[in-house]
Amino acid sequence: DGGITQSPKYLFRKEGQNVTLSCEQNLNHDAMYWYRQDPGQGLRLIYYSQIVNDFQKGDIAEGYSVSREKKESFPLTVTSAQKNPTAFYLCASSIAGGPDSGELFFGEGSRLTVL
Amino acid sequence: SQQGEEDPQALSIQEGENATMNCSYKTSINNLQWYRQNSGRGLVHLILIRSNEREKHSGRLRVTLDTSKKSSSLLITASRAADTASYFCATAPNTGRRALTFGSGTRLQVQP
Numbered sequence: 001d002g003g004i005t006q007s008p009k010y011l012f013r014k015e016g017q018n019v020t021l022s023c024e025q026n027l028n029h030d031a032m033y034w035y036r037q038d039p040g041q042g043l044r045l046i047y048y049s050q051i052v053n054d055f056q057k058g059d060i061a062e063g064y065s066v067s068r069e070k071k072e073s074f075p076l077t078v079t080s081a082q083k084n085p086t087a088f089y090l091c092a093s094s095i096a097g098g099p100d101s102g103e104l105f106f107g108e109g110s111r112l113t114v115l
Numbered sequence: 116s117q118q119g120e121e122d123p124q125a126l127s128i129q130e131g132e133n134a135t136m137n138c139s140y141k142t143s144i145n146n147l148q149w150y151r152q153n154s155g156r157g158l159v160h161l162i163l164i165r166s167n168e169r170e171k172h173s174g175r176l177r178v179t180l181d182t183s184k185k186s187s188s189l190l191i192t193a194s195r196a197a198d199t200a201s202y203f204c205a206t207a208p209n210t211g212r213r214a215l216t217f218g219s220g221t222r223l224q225v226q227p
Contacts, residue, residue: 004157033214042203043158043217050213058214090157097213103148104205104215106157 002027006091006107013078013085013114021076021110023091031097032074033104036060037088046089049074050097078112086114120218121204127224134191136221138204139184145207147180148215149189152201161189161202166209196227 004025013019025032031050035043045058049068063082068074074093078085088111092104122137140147146165150158164171164180164187171178177190191198201222205215 031213035217040222042219045212045214045216048214056213058212088155092158103160103163104150104158106159108157109155111155 004091004093004105004107006089006110008110009108011110011112013112015114016080018077018079019112021078021089021091021112023074023076023107025072025074025093025105027093027105028071029093029095029105030071031094032068033092033094034058034064034066034074034076035090035092037090037109043090046076048097085112087112121202121221123221124219125222125224127226128194129226130194130196132194132225134194134198134223134225136189136202136223138187138189138218140187140204140206140216140218141185142206143209144182145209147178147187148205148207149176149178149187150203150205150217152203152220154200158203191223194223194225196225199223199225 007022033048034046037043044060046064047055047066049055052071055066055068065077088109090109091107094104120139148163149161152158162173162178164178175192180187201220203220204218
């Protein structure tokens with residue numbers, strides 16, 4: 001089945017540790033995105049990538065890093081510099097980005113808790 | 116920044132009633148989309164309306180767009196308990212960032 005797979009679903013981290021969230025898609029989409037969602041809130045854009053080997057910062061990129069070495073993969077690293085990393089992280093993809101963006105396809109999310 | 120702000124934040128209705136959610140945004144857009152999220156899950160796309168469209172239907176969903184007021188509404192007719200979820204609007208800007216900006220969402224509870 002085509003779709004987006006995020007892993008792990010739940011992750012616990014000690015303060016000061018870096019963690020990497022995986023996002024893989026087999027939809028052959030060019031664009032991929034990372035959003036953060038806090039309880040009862042909307043989604044805030046962390047990073048996005050329109051094409052392999054290129055990515056742009058979103059509204060809340062500080063304390064996060066990404067890579068896009070393969071079309072189907074867009075991992076997100078939450079670094080120790082992120083002051084309040086406990087949140088629900090959502091990865092999404094679309095056929096292409098830009099003003100004429102079509103629908104986003106979302107993964108099931110990764111819930112990160114800092115102990 | 117939150118481009119879209121939804122109203123109301125929460126809505127509780129009985130099965131069979133209609134549910135209306137509103138979304139306001141700030142900048143010029145290419146299109147506006149509505150998504151649904153069940154608790155603890157990813158978002159699912161519902162409907163997309165382009166800036167040159169005023170109304171669109173999909174099953175029990177009706178979306179309107181007023182670009183002069185920078186607002187949109189989502190109407191769910193004959194609601195069902197299974198419609199219980201959070202609903203978000205998202206805007207695709209005409210220029211600048213090539214990614215959707217999401218609103219704060221409306222939590223809909225449909226009582227059986």
